[in-house]
Amino acid sequence: xxxxxxxxxxxxxxxxxxxxxxxxxxxxxxxxxxxxxxxxxxxxxxxxxxxxxxxxxxxxxxxxxxxxxxxxxxxxxxxxxxxxxxxxxxxxxxxxxxxxxxxxxxxxxxxxxxxxxxxxxxxxxxxxxxxxxxxxxxxxxxxxxxxxxxxxxxxxxxxxxxxxxxxxxxxxxxxxxxxxxxxxxxxxxxxxxxxxxxxxxxxxxxxxxxxxxxxxxxxxxxxxxxxxxxxxxxxxxxxxxxxxxxxxxxxxxxxxxxxxxxxxxxxxxxxxxxxxxxxxxxxxxxxxxxxxxxxxxxxxxxxxxxxxxxxxxxxxxxxxxxxxxxxxxxxxxxxxxxxxxxxxxxxxxxxxxxxxxxxxxxxxxxxxxxxxxxxxxxxxx
Amino acid sequence: xxxxxxxxxxxxxxxxxxxxxxxxxxxxxxxxxxxxxxxxxxxxxxxxxxxxxxxxxxxxxxxxxxxxxxxxxxxxxxxxxxxxxxxxxxxxxxxxxxxxxxxxxxxxxxxxxxxxxxxxxxxxxxxxxxxxxxxxxxxxxxxxxxxxxxxxxxxxxxxxxxxxxxxxxxxxxxxxxxxxxxxxxxxxxxxxxxxxxxxxxxxxxxxxxxxxxxxxxxxxxxxxxxxxxxxxxxxxxxxxxxxxxxxxxxxxxxxxxxxxxxxxxxxxxxxxxxxxxxxxxxxxxxxxxxxxxxxxxxxxxxxxxxxxxxxxxxxxxxxxxxxxxxxxxxxxxxxxxxxxxxxxxxxxxxxxxxxxxxxxxxxxxxxxxxxxxxxxxxxxxxxxxxxxxxxxxxxx
Numbered sequence: 075x076x077x078x079x080x081x082x083x084x085x086x087x088x089x090x091x092x093x094x095x096x097x098x099x100x101x102x103x104x105x106x107x108x109x110x111x112x113x114x115x116x117x118x119x120x121x122x123x124x125x126x127x128x129x130x131x132x133x134x135x136x137x138x139x140x141x142x143x144x145x146x147x148x149x150x151x152x153x154x155x156x157x158x159x160x161x162x163x164x165x166x167x168x169x170x171x172x173x174x175x176x177x178x179x180x181x182x183x184x185x186x187x188x189x190x191x192x193x194x195x196x197x198x199x200x201x202x203x204x205x206x207x208x209x210x211x212x213x214x215x216x217x218x219x220x221x222x223x224x225x226x227x228x229x230x231x232x233x234x235x236x237x238x239x240x241x242x243x244x245x246x247x248x249x250x251x252x253x254x255x256x257x258x259x260x261x262x263x264x265x266x267x268x269x270x271x272x273x274x275x276x277x278x279x280x281x282x283x284x285x286x287x288x289x290x291x292x293x294x295x296x297x298x299x300x301x302x303x304x305x306x307x308x309x310x311x312x313x314x315x316x317x318x319x320x321x322x323x324x325x326x327x328x329x330x331x332x333x334x335x336x337x338x339x340x341x342x343x344x345x346x347x348x349x350x351x352x353x354x355x356x357x358x359x360x361x362x363x364x365x366x367x368x369x370x371x372x373x374x375x376x377x378x379x380x381x382x383x384x385x386x387x388x389x390x391x392x393x394x395x396x397x398x399x400x401x402x403x404x405x406x407x408x409x410x411x412x413x414x415x416x417x418x419x420x421x422x423x424x425x426x427x428x429x430x431x432x433x434x435x436x437x438x439x440x441x442x443x444x445x446x447x448x449x450x451x452x453x454x455x
Numbered sequence: 456x457x458x459x460x461x462x463x464x465x466x467x468x469x470x471x472x473x474x475x476x477x478x479x480x481x482x483x484x485x486x487x488x489x490x491x492x493x494x495x496x497x498x499x500x501x502x503x504x505x506x507x508x509x510x511x512x513x514x515x516x517x518x519x520x521x522x523x524x525x526x527x528x529x530x531x532x533x534x535x536x537x538x539x540x541x542x543x544x545x546x547x548x549x550x551x552x553x554x555x556x557x558x559x560x561x562x563x564x565x566x567x568x569x570x571x572x573x574x575x576x577x578x579x580x581x582x583x584x585x586x587x588x589x590x591x592x593x594x595x596x597x598x599x600x601x602x603x604x605x606x607x608x609x610x611x612x613x614x615x616x617x618x619x620x621x622x623x624x625x626x627x628x629x630x631x632x633x634x635x636x637x638x639x640x641x642x643x644x645x646x647x648x649x650x651x652x653x654x655x656x657x658x659x660x661x662x663x664x665x666x667x668x669x670x671x672x673x674x675x676x677x678x679x680x681x682x683x684x685x686x687x688x689x690x691x692x693x694x695x696x697x698x699x700x701x702x703x704x705x706x707x708x709x710x711x712x713x714x715x716x717x718x719x720x721x722x723x724x725x726x727x728x729x730x731x732x733x734x735x736x737x738x739x740x741x742x743x744x745x746x747x748x749x750x751x752x753x754x755x756x757x758x759x760x761x762x763x764x765x766x767x768x769x770x771x772x773x774x775x776x777x778x779x780x781x782x783x784x785x786x787x788x789x790x791x792x793x794x795x796x797x798x799x800x801x802x803x804x805x806x807x808x809x810x811x812x813x814x815x816x817x818x819x820x821x822x823x824x825x826x827x828x829x830x831x832x833x834x835x836x837x838x839x840x841x842x843x844x845x846x847x848x849x850x851x
Contacts, residue, residue: 106576113575120577279482293832294825295789301807302825305817309500390593396796399625404596411603418602428592428600434592 116221119338135425146416155358157287164419168426171410175426178246184231188249191228195221196258200452202423222260229253242320245402248430251392254327254402261328263381267374271365273336274343282337291333295395299326304398323395331388338380342373376449382442386435403427491769492724500818507815515814517541522809524800545805546827552719552801553788554725561738561780564734565596571739582735589732595793599731603722612708621701621712629715630702639693646689650682660703719800722791730787734780740772742768774846779837785832792828802827 107117130427144398149164168175177185198221201213245253251340272284291299303326307317346369373379393404401409407423410416414440504511523545524532532544555709570582606626610616615625621831623630661672702712715723738850745768753763794801795808807824811817 106574109574113573113578116573116575116578120581131735175604244680277478277482277485279485283485289833292830295792295803295828297792297795297803298807298821298825298828302821305811306500306821309503309817310496312499313503313506379524388589393593393595394793396595404599406605408599418599422609424596424600424604427596429595431596432588432591441590454783 096371102400107327109190121242121306125386129436134162136400140164140166142166146419149419163425166298167410167419167422170416171406171423174410175403175406176246176247177249178406180240180246181244181251184240187237187240191225192249192252202355218260218264242318243401245320247406248403250401251389251403254323254395254400255385255391257324257327258331258385258392262322262331262388264334265328265332266337267370270339270343271334273340288333288336291330292337295325296330296363296391297347297397300397301328302326314354320400323400327388327392327395330391331384334384335381335385338377338384339373341380342375342377346373379442379449382438382445386438386442387447389437390431391436403430403453470764495499503773503817509815509817512820513819514818515816518814520810521813522837526803533647537816538806540803541810542806542823544798548800548805549791549794551804552722552726552791552799553793554697556730556787557724557784559723560730560734560783562656563731564783566739567731569737569742571735572742581653586732586735587726590736594725594729594790595796596720598725598793598796601724602717606721612704615709616803621699622700623704623709626717627708627710627714628717629720630709631715632701633711635698635700637696637698638738639696641792642693643686643689646685647682650685654678654681686834712758714800717799718849720796721797722799726787726790730783730790733783733786737776737779737783738772741772744775745771775847778839778843781835785835788826788831 088419108114123128137201143149143166146164146166148161150158150160152158165407173182173185177188180188195217198213198217199206202210207213217423225361227235227237229240229245230242233239266444269288275284284357300323303322304319307322307325311317350368350372354368359367392402396405396408397403399405404427407427410423411420501511517537520532520538520541521534521537522541524541532541567582567585570578571586573579573582609624609626612623612625612627615623615630617623621632651838657677661674665671688803701713702709702713749767749771750763758766791805793802797806798804802824807820811820814820
């Protein structure tokens with residue numbers, strides 16, 4: 075091994091400069107904000123945009139905002155010369171309409187029924203996510219098979235149970251949005267599983283029909299599906315049968331969502347190694363037991379992120395029910411803006427609705443990301 | 456011996472338990488159920504339509520539509536035009552939104568997707584914020600926000616926001632200068648087309664030469680020269696045969712130029728910003744999907760930075776990006792049907808809305824509308840399959 079001769083500093087040789095700081099905040103700034111000349115330009119531009127956007131927004135939304143009061147005169151008023159003055163954001167609007175945004179036209183004294191049905195749902199769902207509880211499939215079966223009926227009786231009323239009838243056109247607001255969104259899971263997922271199995275079937279008739287069904291609904295926009303549900307369904311049923319507007323919409327959302335779910339589930343089925351099918355057949359399982367006990371549990375677990383993402387998409391798409399004039403959250407907000415007493419404050423309502431949707435969709439997408447990462451890690455080991 | 460022979464004898468075939476029979480039986484049942492359902496639906500529909508006095512057939516297409524369409528960038532539609540004409544106008548308006556929307560959403564998506572991978576902390580956070588915010592808010596809500604909130608607080612025509620003397624934004628819409636061709640414009644167009652053909656030949660020749668001799672030809676700069684110089688020369692000969700008609704304020708509104716109505720502006724804003732956030736994610740994951748070793752290897756064989764980008768990174772990233780990108784394009788086109796919510800006269804609004812209300816022929820009209828979107832989807836997915844096959848990695 076050749077030893078490198080030690081460097082000897084002579085007196086004429088200039089001393090080297092100390093290295094640039096490579097720790098602490100200065101270095102972080104240098105590396106992440108000012109590393110090159112164009113990065114410096116971007117940074118300065120970005121700070122300028124933030125300066126333009128954030129302080130006025132903060133001023134409008136928090137400092138100058140109106141949080142309480144009686145009517146619009148606290149948000150917007152005229153002085154003796156008829157000059158208009160305006161405070162910042164009028165959050166009072168949200169406060170006034172909060173009940174309407176949450177329940178639509180659902181009668182005030184019966185709203186406990188909505189609350190109760192959601193509490194049952196929330197408790198059951200929460201139990202599903204607690205790791206140490208055994209026999210989760212019972213909870214799952216309750217949620218998918220029994221709960222929809224409980225919720226239906228609670229929400230729409232039933233004479234024998236002594237609950238007053240509430241017609242579906244009074245349902246609305248966030249509650250209706252949640253209801254329509256949960257359809258995406260409760261009805262669309264099972265339909266999607268059946269369609270995916272149909273598409274992978276060895277029977278040509280079943281396969282072709284499934285492919286046509288899936289591709290048809292995936293090929294057209296949801297708006298035309300809902301149009302279809304609104305104007306064609308009444309034509310398709312025997313005369314004298316009235317189909318509820320909400321039911322039409324639910325059928326439309328289910329077939330639309332089911333087609334998308336089917337493609338996600340098919341991805342999971344294709345991702346499973348062939349050996350799983352073969353060994354299930356080798357131990358003598360028939361088609362349904364092979365699918366139910368071996369294939370589906372694994373395939374569904376792989377595609378949880380895909381299912382959640384499709385669900386997010388469906389949840390956002392429930393806003394389109396305005397086309398058959400169902401009063402979902404967005405339409406209640408739109409309605410509040412057309413009320414002459416509160417006209418002229420469009421930003422507040424839309425920002426409120428946007429935050430509601432954002433919180434729900436963003437947390438769901440984070441959840442799906444976490445599951446995805448977990449799956450990737452377990453695959454590597 | 457007798458016993459053994461008995462065992463070896465094949466078991467009697469039970470026709471009802473054989474797999475083949477069962478599969479035929481299941482398929483027959485499915486077919487019967489399916490056609491039974493279809494016939495039941497058709498029967499119901501025809502009785503209902505008879506009872507309600509709804510006409511059927513496509514004859515209505517040639518009747519005069521009794522309505523106006525307010526906004527027509529291409530062709531006029533008045534009550535004397537037929538329903539089929541209204542269908543075409545709606546289709547054109549849908550295509551207009553889709554084409555402009557796809558163009559800008561792609562630019563936005565690529566910029567943001569690359570920006571998210573920037574080593575500038577502020578830029579990557581900015582892009583991340585944009586993507587997460589707009590991806591998680593329903594498109595319709597964004598559309599309402601732009602149309603009913605933002606565009607409503609724009610000033611009147613007199614106090615328009617303006618950029619130079621050509622671009623004006625006010626409550627009546629966005630006004631742009633309109634290029635108007637003059638005599639001699641056709642020759643410029645011809646020269647442009649000829650230059651493009653010449654460039655294609657040049658590319659082929661350069662590729663062949665590189666394959667034969669290994670020498671590279673400065674293809675980019677020579678193409679630039681071929682395309683720009685002749686056009687400038689011919690334009691100069693004809694004294695620049697293009698004239699920009701500027702929008703001018705006359706009374707309460709602007710005259711001349713191109714007017715984009717607020718509905719179109721809001722729709723484009725919402726579609727581009729929403730779809731752009733999805734495209735950005737596709738671009739980002741496409742770039743991240745490239746194996747680090749690829750770039751290291753390219754460095755090792757001594758490629759320059761720009762060559763690495765052009766020859767190694769982009770071709771591989773595009774392979775990952777393009778399939779989801781096309782499905783985003785498809786989504787944008789399908790989502791453009793939300794136009795009906797703000798009364799932009801697209802296909803759904805004009806045809807499945809107004810025309811349907813007037814004629815009541817729901818079955819025919821919805822079938823035509825769905826057929827348009829379906830044929831579009833099927834065409835694009837066929838093209839996609841072909842493309843995927845063409846660029847798939849060739850296993851040795």
